[in-house]
Amino acid sequence: MPLRGAFAGGEADWLPTPAAPQPRRLDRAVSALRGVGPAVERKLARLGLRTVRDLLEYRPRRYERAVPERRIADLFADEEVVIAGEVRRTSVRRPRRRLAIVLARVADGSGEIDAVWFNQAWLADKLVPGTHVRLRGQLRRGEFNVRSYDLDGASETADYAPVYSASEEVSVKKLRELVAAALVYARDDWDALPAAVKAERGLPVRADALWALHRPASEAEAETGRRRLAFDELLVLQLGLLRRGRARGGVTAPALPPPGELVARYRTTLPFVLTPGQEQAIAEIDGDLARERPMDRLLQGDVGSGKTVVALYALLRAVEAGRQGALMAPTETLAEQHFLTLEELCAGLDVRVALLTSSLSAGEYEAARTAIANGEAAIAVGTHALIQEEVGFRDLAVAVVDEQHRFGVEQRKALAEGRTPHLLHMTATPIPRTLALTVYGDLAVSEIAKPPADRKPVVTAWVEEGRSSEAYTRLRRHLDAGRQAYVVCPLIEESETSVARAAEREAERLRRAELHGYRVGLLHGRLRPGERRELMARFHAGELDVLVATTVIEVGVDVPNATIMIVQEADRFGLAQLHQLRGRVGRGAEQSYCLLVSRPKEQLTDAARARLEALVETSDGFELAEIDLELRGEGELLGTRQSGLSDLRFTRLPVDRPLLEQARDEAERLLDYDGPLNDEVGRIFAVADDARLA
Ligand code: ADP
Ligand code: MG
Numbered sequence: 001m002p003l004r005g006a007f008a009g010g011e012a013d014w015l016p017t018p019a020a021p022q023p024r025r026l027d028r029a030v031s032a033l034r035g036v037g038p039a040v041e042r043k044l045a046r047l048g049l050r051t052v053r054d055l056l057e058y059r060p061r062r063y064e065r066a067v068p069e070r071r072i073a074d075l076f077a078d079e080e081v082v083i084a085g086e087v088r089r090t091s092v093r094r095p096r097r098r099l100a101i102v103l104a105r106v107a108d109g110s111g112e113i114d115a116v117w118f119n120q121a122w123l124a125d126k127l128v129p130g131t132h133v134r135l136r137g138q139l140r141r142g143e144f145n146v147r148s149y150d151l152d153g154a155s156e157t158a159d160y161a162p163v164y165s166a167s168e169e170v171s172v173k174k175l176r177e178l179v180a181a182a183l184v185y186a187r188d189d190w191d192a193l194p195a196a197v198k199a200e201r202g203l204p205v206r207a208d209a210l211w212a213l214h215r216p217a218s219e220a221e222a223e224t225g226r227r228r229l230a231f232d233e234l235l236v237l238q239l240g241l242l243r244r245g246r247a248r249g250g251v252t253a254p255a256l257p258p259p260g261e262l263v264a265r266y267r268t269t270l271p272f273v274l275t276p277g278q279e280q281a282i283a284e285i286d287g288d289l290a291r292e293r294p295m296d297r298l299l300q301g302d303v304g305s306g307k308t309v310v311a312l313y314a315l316l317r318a319v320e321a322g323r324q325g326a327l328m329a330p331t332e333t334l335a336e337q338h339f340l341t342l343e344e345l346c347a348g349l350d351v352r353v354a355l356l357t358s359s360l361s362a363g364e365y366e367a368a369r370t371a372i373a374n375g376e377a378a379i380a381v382g383t384h385a386l387i388q389e390e391v392g393f394r395d396l397a398v399a400v401v402d403e404q405h406r407f408g409v410e411q412r413k414a415l416a417e418g419r420t421p422h423l424l425h426m427t428a429t430p431i432p433r434t435l436a437l438t439v440y441g442d443l444a445v446s447e448i449a450k451p452p453a454d455r456k457p458v459v460t461a462w463v464e465e466g467r468s469s470e471a472y473t474r475l476r477r478h479l480d481a482g483r484q485a486y487v488v489c490p491l492i493e494e495s496e497t498s499v500a501r502a503a504e505r506e507a508e509r510l511r512r513a514e515l516h517g518y519r520v521g522l523l524h525g526r527l528r529p530g531e532r533r534e535l536m537a538r539f540h541a542g543e544l545d546v547l548v549a550t551t552v553i554e555v556g557v558d559v560p561n562a563t564i565m566i567v568q569e570a571d572r573f574g575l576a577q578l579h580q581l582r583g584r585v586g587r588g589a590e591q592s593y594c595l596l597v598s599r600p601k602e603q604l605t606d607a608a609r610a611r612l613e614a615l616v617e618t619s620d621g622f623e624l625a626e627i628d629l630e631l632r633g634e635g636e637l638l639g640t641r642q643s644g645l646s647d648l649r650f651t652r653l654p655v656d657r658p659l660l661e662q663a664r665d666e667a668e669r670l671l672d673y674d675g676p677l678n679d680e681v682g683r684i685f686a687v688a689d690d691a692r693l694a
Pocket of ligand 2: 307308558
């Protein structure tokens, strides 16, 4: 097979780039480029641009349109065009303080016109008579308003000039200059793909791809470049995922005996019957636990679909086998919440659950640690602290990891030790099906597609600020009927401390105004763990009517009696986040409501409007995730950041789905290849090792 051969060193179909690559050059700091001093370096760092490579891989947000070049005599109003000519004379006008207008009289063979720049007074010195200029802009009231310009050669004014995400400190123009300087080093980059692979997949040489990305002669050329770069990153991702899967191949975990008396009792104590989705997931878990190979399963289901009940089932399977279970959550609040839930469910089963987080008092921590070590605690709930070395389980058999993508490193560590518990990953973030392959690789997936049948979808309404008092009237009706409520405020402040202060002010205001006479608790990130736990317990027990919260309630909080939620300034939240928040209500049989309060519709961006409309329309998390993907574009989707997908700069999903599958095939071929490795292949593996993979 020619491809296998292509990976070997010195094969005829391997055509190395002429000059030996020197990829280290790309790892130099941006300050290696001319014109980048410490100040610019700091500003670039704030855009995440630290090395020459960062600049090279800074993907343009879009490209300027192609516009015609016109003679001055042929200009007509408002058409965006390029003109080229010579400066005759220049002047600066200052009609107001803080406003400087540079005027340059520009002539070509056909005529003359005044070109106008705003607030760039320093330009006047450069526009000396005789200077040749190319200007892109529009004719407006007899003057030529300049959008971009070139004093020597064309790049700014060129068709398809790249438009980068700039900042107030670093302009697009500056970024273009810097990327141009970085492009000189494009040929120093590795091209890890064998020529045969490039030929088969229609992919250009990597350096050409980088040039095409930043200096395309057409949109199609830019796209070809982007695809190559996307392929590289997808290949690395897939290699990592496949290797992780294969690494697990050699790892063992003792099989558990079949389901016994404890889980049978557990089922009968539940106040409801399990949904078909839950039963299906449980059956799949039982199947996994019967094997010697460690379970590696993702339990995916929308908020409120009933994952926790399934997770506890898996933990109890360990307990009835005389071994231990662990549940790990990404935050302390979540861990505490899970603890409360599990403790309650386990109370009648005579199973002891311990909470272990790093914020326990020294005494509490020691006690929990001891109980876990000697096996008195059959189930441990905690944050990362649980898997830190100093916590030894007597005999851990099943670990449930909530929000699986945040645990990459620890998991890998456990793998490296060759022994691992059966793992069940839980995620409440629905990853669109179009992404599942990318994110999870070979992970087996159980999906709870439908919420419990008696669950009514949360009725969601979008309310403009001016009518928020009606939202509170509605909320008070629920409280008066004995229900509970959430009020969420998206406080955007400098620090957690100022968020806390602002939250306190808002809670105080609500206690005096809309929520006067009700018992209002305040949950924010600055509370001490003990306080937070107590607050949650009180809300759970119905001793508080309303929980005012910053976004810390986003996941995991489970109080079925809470039936209404008001989200203030909802336009500031992302779609996925709002969906998560909304999932806090509608957890019982009662009809629940979510009221999204926003600024007036006409003040919102299109995207914000689309988000709120989508939430009103549907409560299907998968559908929302697809919409989110469309609205936000690839790579920014919630859940992707934590999953390693944020490392995908060039991939556009779902468009690149076929490319993703190609990269997967290629990764498999690479892993199966057992001939001598050449440098290039070694390089791919090295990159795959470095990549932070879930
Ligand atoms: P998730 O973790 O998927 O967001 P939970 O497991 O926390 O969902 O379940 C949400 C709520 O639904 C909880 O109050 C739980 O007790 C309840 N619940 C779970 N399974 C069922 C079921 N089969 N029928 C009715 N209610 C259920
Ligand atoms: Mg849950």
